[in-house]
Amino acid sequence: MTGMMPRQWRAIAIFWTLAIWFVSLFGAIAEQQRAHRLAANPVVSATVRKAWSEHQKGGPVPCAHLEYDSKQPDGQTVHCDVPWVNVGGLGRTLSAGDTIMIVPIPNECWEPDLICETCAPWTPRHIAMMYLVSALSGLLCVFLIWQAIQDLRRNGGAKSEVA
Numbered sequence: 001m002t003g004m005m006p007r008q009w010r011a012i013a014i015f016w017t018l019a020i021w022f023v024s025l026f027g028a029i030a031e032q033q034r035a036h037r038l039a040a041n042p043v044v045s046a047t048v049r050k051a052w053s054e055h056q057k058g059g060p061v062p063c064a065h066l067e068y069d070s071k072q073p074d075g076q077t078v079h080c081d082v083p084w085v086n087v088g089g090l091g092r093t094l095s096a097g098d099t100i101m102i103v104p105i106p107n108e109c110w111e112p113d114l115i116c117e118t119c120a121p122w123t124p125r126h127i128a129m130m131y132l133v134s135a136l137s138g139l140l141c142v143f144l145i146w147q148a149i150q151d152l153r154r155n156g157g158a159k160s161e162v163a
Helices: 006-040 124-155
Strands: 044-056 059-071 077-086 099-103 114-116
Touching: 006 114, 006 124, 059 099
Parallel strands: none
Antiparallel strands: 044 059, 044 099, 059 077, 099 114
């Protein structure tokens, strides 16, 4: 790496700042949406009645038959029996009798909105930090691109360097 030219370093820096900007921006947006969904809908526990794995195009997909009680916006409690739920995002293998935390979709007994271990959203401070990292890396990326364009204009762009 010591033989790299400044242009190569700049290209690598542009790539990484762009990647950090992209990941942190969309990560912050996703966490903010998750926090809003958790604030709007109550978390309930669901019981796994049956667990299995289905083979689909991308490989095996863990599925489960869930039962849970969902409180509706009008205050009524509805018993939901959902025969097929994709539980691949949970990160652990389920078996019959296990209990998991879910956020059901209001007024529906279909696949839950969220399936999670703790269902604890990030704090607003953590989300704000992600937005800050996104903004700073975006600004750094723009600065590096501007600097590269200035160097190309100054050098005519036709100059070629040999290592």
